[in-house]
Amino acid sequence: MPEFRYQGVSPSGKLVRGVLFAKSRREAKRRLREIEAERGIRVTQLQRRATFLYKVRKGTEKPIQGEQRAFSKEEVEAALRRMGYNVIWVRKKLLDWTPKPSSKDVTMFIRLSADLLREKFPYDEALQLLSSDIQNKGLRIILKDILQDLREGKDGREVFGKHEDSLGRFAAYMLGVASKSGNMAEIYESTAKFLERDQQFKKDLRSSLVMPLIIVFLLFAAIVYYVAYIFPATAKMFTKFNIPLPPLTSATLRLSDFLQHNILWMLGIIVALGIVVFQIVRSPKGRLWLDRNLIRIPVVGPLFHKTSIEIFSRVFHTLYGGSGESMEAIRIAAEACRNRFIEHKIKTVALPMMIRDGKGIVESLQATGVFPESAISRFRSGAETGTLKQAALQLAEYYEKETTYRMKGVIDFVNIMISMFIMIVMVGLTLVSSEIATIKIPTTTGF
Known part of the structure; x- marks a missing residue:
């Protein structure tokens, strides 16, 4: 930002x-x-704050060029002179645009940071190493900016918070918390695990839903093109000579005529409905309605639901440090769970019960009605034995294994359905095409 x-x-x-x-x-x-x-x-x-290009020389050495972020040209010149350089020129970079790093690059950075911290690498050295080694230019610039701000003594949450548009809101918050905590390696590890799971879930979701929908759409478009343009060219050869058509061929020809005369307004309605639905889903109330019904869809609904509970439990495990910190940990975990309905219920039911009525964590979470009984049971067991933090991690690991197994089943089920749909379409097209061959052309004899 x-x-x-x-x-x-x-x-x-x-x-x-x-x-x-x-x-x-x-x-x-x-x-x-x-x-x-x-x-x-x-x-x-x-x-x-902008990027300035500079060219300097120290003594009789060869001039060197570089770039530096600052609020003004004078700041850059003063800083370079303090370092003993003779300033040749300083110019503001015309196209000061930094490409946004991909989620894969951000995840890789956090994973590498977690590995280095686990090996007892000093944090500033780890950032220095990664800022020089990362290939993505946008992320490299961000890391150098973060390193510079931290060395100037700025607050970690503020430093990472200003880059939440590039790093992601959750990742920026967690890294900001890590910079001020005593368990930095654990927080980086948990954040990396969360982002890796998030990417894997999105990949599986594309495999199970998005790609099949694209295949169905392309197949539907091919059918419409065949019925509306290719099939009539053959069938109308017979209608010119008043040759009677079989029932299936006749029905397909009527459908073709209907599509040719009405396809434009039908496409207009579909596009308009798509835009309206998109705008509704983008609104806060629309997103809340979508997420509420998403977890109720047969087959895939429970998958989305338990994945959100897994994310909540994993983030809660990372942030929870005792009863005094539970409400902040619950709030952040709710925002990270990737379901606005679950987040809304936790913030409007669980947290007010804890603050206003002094209720416990388990009782408050149960009152939301969005946590499965197995999750509530595990949280209750952890609260009674004083191992709530560990219970949250165990629940997250359990749901991770369950959702991974279920996702494979969903992918197999969807692939079977797509194969059956393609088979039905191909059989239908074959019947329509082959029926034309049964048309009897009347012959006229005589001299």
Whole structure:
């Protein structure tokens, strides 16, 4: 997320400086107006942190070029002179655009960091190594920026939080927490495990649902093209001579005529409905409705449900450090579970019960109605024996194995259904095509 620095004057005439993060200059100005109204200051300058290119020389050595992120050209020049360089020129980079790293690159970075930390590598050295070795340019720039901010003593949550658009909201939060905790390696390991599971789930989901839907769509498009354009060219050769057509051929020809005359408005309705559904799903209420019904779909619904509970349990295990930290851990785990309905029930039912009524974790989670009985039973057992943190991990591992096994079954089931659908379509097309061969052409004899 872009970083802005503002400068102003307080009511007493003192110079005031601060930093804020915003998606655009317009949003930064809006937030500055709120700061002005709240603190009574008058902002005189707003600068966005940008990339500057430079060319310097030290003594009689060969000139070197590089780039540095700063709020102004003067800052870069001053920093280079303090390092003993003679500044030849400093220019602002015209196309200061950093490509967003892919989720695979982010996961690889966190996994490598977890492995290095487990080997007792110093954190700053691990970041330095990875920022030089990562191939993705966007992620490499982000890591160098993070390393620079941490060395300047900035708060870890703030440093990682400003990159949540690139790293992901959950990953940025977890890495920010890790930078201030005493179990950094464990948090990085859990975060890497979560992201790896998330990517594997999405991959399996594409295999079980997305790709079959694409195949069905392409097959349907091919059928429409065959029925609307290819088949009539053959069948109408017979209608020109008033030759009677068999029932199946006649019905297909009527369908072809209907499609040719109505295909445009039908496509328009389909596209319009698609846009409306997309906009509804994007809205908070629409997403809540979708996620509520998603976990109720036969076959795949329980899979989505238990995967969300697995993620909740894994994140809760990572963040939970005792009864005093349970509510914050539950809130973050709910936001990470990837289901807005489950998140909504936890935030509006479980957390208020714990805060307002002083209820326990297990009783509050059970009141939401979104946790399976097996999950509640495991949490209750852990709470009674004082091993709630370990119980959450055991539940996550159990659901991981169960959902992995179920996903394989779903993929096999969907593949069978797709194969049967293709077989039915091919048989139908074969019958329609072969029926034309049974048409009897009347012959006329005479001299």
